[in-house]
Amino acid sequence: MAKEYKTIREVVGPLMLVDHVQDVKYDELVQIRQASGEIRLGKVLEINEDKALVQLFDSSQGLKIATSKAIFLGHGTELKVSPEILGRVFDGMGRPIDGGEELIPTASLDINGTPINPVGRDYPSEFIQTGISAIDGLNTLVRGQKLPIFSGSGLPHANLAVQIARQAKVRGTSDKFAVVFAAIGITFEEADFFIQDFKKSGAIERSVLFMNLANDPAIERIATPRMAITCAEYLAYELGMHVLVIMTDITNYAEALREVSAARKEVPGRRGYPGYMYTDLASLYERAGRIRGKKGSITQIPILTMPEDDKTHPIPDLTGYITEGQIILSRELHMKGITPPINVLPSLSRLKDKGIGVGKTREDHSQTMNQLFSAYARGKEAKELSVILGDAALSSVDKLYAKFSDEFEKEYVSQGLQNRSIEETLDIGWKLLKILPTTELKRISLDFIDKYLPKDEE
Numbered sequence: 001m002a003k004e005y006k007t008i009r010e011v012v013g014p015l016m017l018v019d020h021v022q023d024v025k026y027d028e029l030v031q032i033r034q035a036s037g038e039i040r041l042g043k044v045l046e047i048n049e050d051k052a053l054v055q056l057f058d059s060s061q062g063l064k065i066a067t068s069k070a071i072f073l074g075h076g077t078e079l080k081v082s083p084e085i086l087g088r089v090f091d092g093m094g095r096p097i098d099g100g101e102e103l104i105p106t107a108s109l110d111i112n113g114t115p116i117n118p119v120g121r122d123y124p125s126e127f128i129q130t131g132i133s134a135i136d137g138l139n140t141l142v143r144g145q146k147l148p149i150f151s152g153s154g155l156p157h158a159n160l161a162v163q164i165a166r167q168a169k170v171r172g173t174s175d176k177f178a179v180v181f182a183a184i185g186i187t188f189e190e191a192d193f194f195i196q197d198f199k200k201s202g203a204i205e206r207s208v209l210f211m212n213l214a215n216d217p218a219i220e221r222i223a224t225p226r227m228a229i230t231c232a233e234y235l236a237y238e239l240g241m242h243v244l245v246i247m248t249d250i251t252n253y254a255e256a257l258r259e260v261s262a263a264r265k266e267v268p269g270r271r272g273y274p275g276y277m278y279t280d281l282a283s284l285y286e287r288a289g290r291i292r293g294k295k296g297s298i299t300q301i302p303i304l305t306m307p308e309d310d311k312t313h314p315i316p317d318l319t320g321y322i323t324e325g326q327i328i329l330s331r332e333l334h335m336k337g338i339t340p341p342i343n344v345l346p347s348l349s350r351l352k353d354k355g356i357g358v359g360k361t362r363e364d365h366s367q368t369m370n371q372l373f374s375a376y377a378r379g380k381e382a383k384e385l386s387v388i389l390g391d392a393a394l395s396s397v398d399k400l401y402a403k404f405s406d407e408f409e410k411e412y413v414s415q416g417l418q419n420r421s422i423e424e425t426l427d428i429g430w431k432l433l434k435i436l437p438t439t440e441l442k443r444i445s446l447d448f449i450d451k452y453l454p455k456d457e458e
Helices: 157-167 188-201 218-238 250-263 277-285 314-322 331-335 365-389 396-413 422-433 446-452
Strands: 003-005 008-012 015-018 029-033 039-048 051-056 069-072 078-081 089-091 107-110 127-129 149-151 177-186 207-213 242-248 289-291 297-305 325-328
Touching: 029 051, 078 218, 107 218, 149 157, 157 177, 157 188, 157 242, 157 297, 177 188, 177 218, 177 250, 188 207, 207 218, 218 242, 218 250, 218 277, 218 297, 242 250, 250 277, 250 297, 250 314, 277 297, 277 314, 297 314, 314 325, 365 396, 365 422, 365 446, 396 422, 422 446
Parallel strands: 089 207, 149 297, 149 325, 177 207, 177 242, 242 297
Antiparallel strands: 003 069, 008 015, 015 051, 029 039, 029 069, 039 051, 078 107, 289 297
């Protein structure tokens, strides 16, 4: 039930204080209606006895509090949903910005969602093919997983995001697959790039886009990922679809969280971020998963740029604790022209063993994955040794490992815009293992070596 008050006491920046309120809830939506008929939106940040602190979504400039009314709407921020939501582009608050018709909703959902009962969760176990070898072959994404991409400013994470959105699919099933893409605090050029790429590739048909621009209010930035995940929950649990949620850039989200926290004069935690940032990020990431008895699933790929490429910065650090691994982009590989510049050694998918093998990818996947990791790590060590001591210090086997390391980056990791099936990825791995003597393939059974190692070049 909406309640109307003419008791706005003061406005300071984006914050507004309303006196003598009753039965007002935290996070409740508020309309500020001026005498001219103009309406601005805000939400309740804090309640103290009969006083409510409201954060405005828009600027407070030109707001005349003497003649304005605050209308408390009795509910939080909601997203209107219907099956026609696919193929649409919205702003960060769920308003259509693609020039299409207004959505005729079948439901309005609270964007904060409802907690999933841990007992009702199903274990992620099915392979999602992204078409990118460094992910599919070595750090496999599993349906229901949350696997972030750690990037740095200037690295091509936006290109990687749209490539995954374009190519990703669940193999071996006719179930519908959808992508929900949330862009948080990006520039107009980036937003245009994302929208045009989705349209050009046709991926827009199975996607929903939420675009929050850098000049939009900070409070809207906090709502955007929740809008996207709420949309994903509707598609997954009401329409039975497998949904991949890609969110970029979580760093901009955390900055908005810090800005709102500072406006509320809260005691800051590490590097000025609020002390509850871990809990707040967990409230986003933990909405991924599968639920027993429900056909659909939600898989998350949050993308964040590490300030100064620092993995120990609070945002990647806390994200790493909550999620099941990370894909790390390397500035060094990017400078070498490797695309996508995924650094496979520090990257990790904690659930990769659950989504590979017979009936999911191929029987040799697990062993070749371990062998490729081992060979690449040894090749990198051999190259570092040759930089310090010269090539003469390397044994003939070490030189082969160094060669393997170079070829692995060029052939396996660097694939440009190619969309590779898991079989192609595994075959490229075998072709590269051919560089090494068979005696060095200690992590692969002889049966698989006989069956899959290319023979024609002997």
